[in-house]
Amino acid sequence: MKKLFPLLTFLAVALISMVMAGFAYFATQEATRIKFEATVDDAISRIETRLDLHLTLLKATQAFFAVHNNRVSANEFRAFISALDIEGSFPGLRGIGFLQLVDVGSEALVERRIRDEQGVERQIYPQSDQKWRAPVVFFEPLKPSSDTLLGFDMFSEPIRRQAIEATMRDDTQHATAPMMLGGNSGVEPYPGFIVFSRLKAGTSGEASAAPGVLYAAFQASELFQTALRRLPLLPVHLEIYDGAIEAQNQIFTSATPAVTGVGRIVDIRRLTIAGRQWTLQFEPTTAFSPPSSRAIPVMLGLFGLLLAGAIALVARYKERAYDAAEKLHQTAEHSLVEKDLMLQEMKHRIKNLITRVLAIARQTASHSADVKEFSDSFAARLQAMAASQDMLTRSRWQKADLRELLRIELGQVFGKDLPEGLLSGPQVLLDETATQALGLTFHELATNALKYGEAGNSVDALKVEWRVERAGRNKSLVLNWRESGQADLKEPATTGFGTKLINMNITRELYGSIDRRFLPSGLQVEIKVPLK
Incomplete structure (x- = not known):
């Protein structure tokens, strides 16, 4: 028995050391996960804020049309969009346009409007077997290379038609599935999506103009890169999908590669944007630093195997590591609560601010001569x-x-x-x-x-x-x-x-x-x- 005691002592110390190392590794992994979740919360907040700002611009344009009882000329629309400075202040938004809904057979009315207001001869295209036509009448900023976009019937294309029909049904904003944009405007096609918003009927005694739909075209890469590039830079690799995580549903993927291998962290979130549910998959990059080194549990195991007297030291370290992980967990939870409160307060302030801006816009328009x-x-x-x-x-x-x-x-x-x-x-x-x-x-x-x-x-x-x-x-x-x-x-x-x-x-x-x-x-x- 005495001969076996050293072996039994060694096995007991080795077992205790491995158990302690395992606990330390778990605490390290948990602290790393909590820290990365806090980073993801920051990224989500940036993306939501950027999207809310852009979609609010579409609502402001809807209010501009409402003030004019939906009777807006090309010059008025151009002046309004020019004052907003879309290219300088709203990166990722390629422009805002107006579609006029007409029955099949009434295309000549829209063609005449395009000719009179835009100064170009344009036939509605392409041919369509639908009962409605929704050609582009306005699009700003309208660059010389994008003149061909005028007259394009968005109702003839299935993805766009699905979103237009949805916004006509419930009178709310609706986004398309991810698609290639720019092909009809003479520029290099780029991945993105479109958000449609129906014009509401006029409230004055005067009859409102022909029904129509406003839309905003977004370039996905520029939109989300701008949100993520705000300082401080976040050490995350982001992939965004429309619905399920499948290659054909991908909207955006960031350029910075993710960390792979043992201990890979993946955080999946979901957002509903303009009637569509997006899936956001976050992974850390090489710039992400865990709160504690993963080598520490290995070192603990080695010291336990070599020194029997390290049991007390390992136990003490385990206690400290557990306390540190608990404090970090509590701090992270407190930070999440504060961020949620700040986000709710920001949304409330943005809504109040939008209400005031729309009220000032309506009153200013009603007291303005031109x-x-x-x-x-x-x-x-x-x-x-x-x-x-x-x-x-x-x-x-x-x-x-x-x-x-x-x-x-x-x-x-x-x-x-x-x-x-x-x-x-x-x-x-x-x-x-x-x-x-x-x-x-x-x-x-x-x-x-x-x-x-x-x-x-x-x-x-x-x-x-x-x-x-x-x-x-x-x-x-x-x-x-x-x-x-x-x-x-x-x-x-x-x-x-x-x-x-x-x-x-x-x-x-x-x-x-x-x-x-x-x-x-x-x-x-x-x-x-x-x-x-």
Whole structure:
């Protein structure tokens, strides 16, 4: 028995060492998996944000048509798309187009419209045995090499027809299956997909234009590479499939190869985009670094075989490794919860922002004489909203300084160099709602001062002062806007959209009050809003 004791001791230590090494390896694998899942969550968030932004642009175009009761000319459509700067601001989106739905036999109406508005002779093609035709009437940005796209009947092609029929049935956005695009526009074909959105019937008493469908064409490689190239770069290899993971369903695959071999990690997620379910397969690349080395379990096993006294050390290491893995797991879970909350908050803010943009677009269009006036006014108001959003972003959506907000908004109208003494008041920090509402208000006041007041000649004619009033636990911001040097100042007979926008922001958004006084010495505006 004594002779066997060394062997039994060796076998016991070896067995314990292998078990301990196995636990350490499992903890390492689990920590690696959790870390990679967090990286995949970041990649999913980037892709969803990019797709939501592009599909929102299609909704904005739908609203543009609705404002014009679906009667939009080629020049109006071109001016609208040009103002959006699709090529510079929306990589992956090749353009937005309009299809006019007509019965078979009515092709001449569309051909005449293309000739009158686009200046080209085009027959509807190809031949079709369907009862409907859906030829391309508009597509922007329409480059010289893509003129041949005009007149192409998308209803004649099965994949496109399936998506068009779906959007006509339920009046929501629908995407096509992956397909090769560009062949009908004279460019090198590229893999991508199309999203269709039906035009809604007009709401005014006037009869709306012929029914139609808007569509956006996407180049898959450019769209998803742009989302993944945002810093910091993510160490993931991504493959996207339309439905099941099969070669014929592949939409996109990233260029960076995945790590293969023992310990290969695969994370599969699913997204529903415009009525289609996509399958996203993520794998780590060589740039992905596990939270701990895989060589550690092997080293533990070797030390256990050589040194019986290493049992205590291995047990201690196992405990530390287990605690580290547990803390990492808890940290990852907490991070996932925070990311989900941030994503929900971002979606909520984007929806609210879209609602405000669409409302401003409708009101600006109804008070604009032509497309240029609409484009200038709409762009200026969007720039004012963007300035407020930028301040909130820099402060991590906490608080924005009133003085800095005034400097930004007035600087956009009067120039970057504002005279000393123009702004006077204590430091006031504004929340998100107040920042956005007051940003638009200051923009409208400054624009009116530039157009109609003496401030258009000299910004010294303008003074802005504010103070904070306290009543018990309640605080209020009182801001005085004074313009001097105006002769024969009279209260306008009608109320413009800018004035309505100011009133809505102050009274409805901030539950405050505004008092305008048209004095012989100039315009005086007092704004009073509660502070949180």
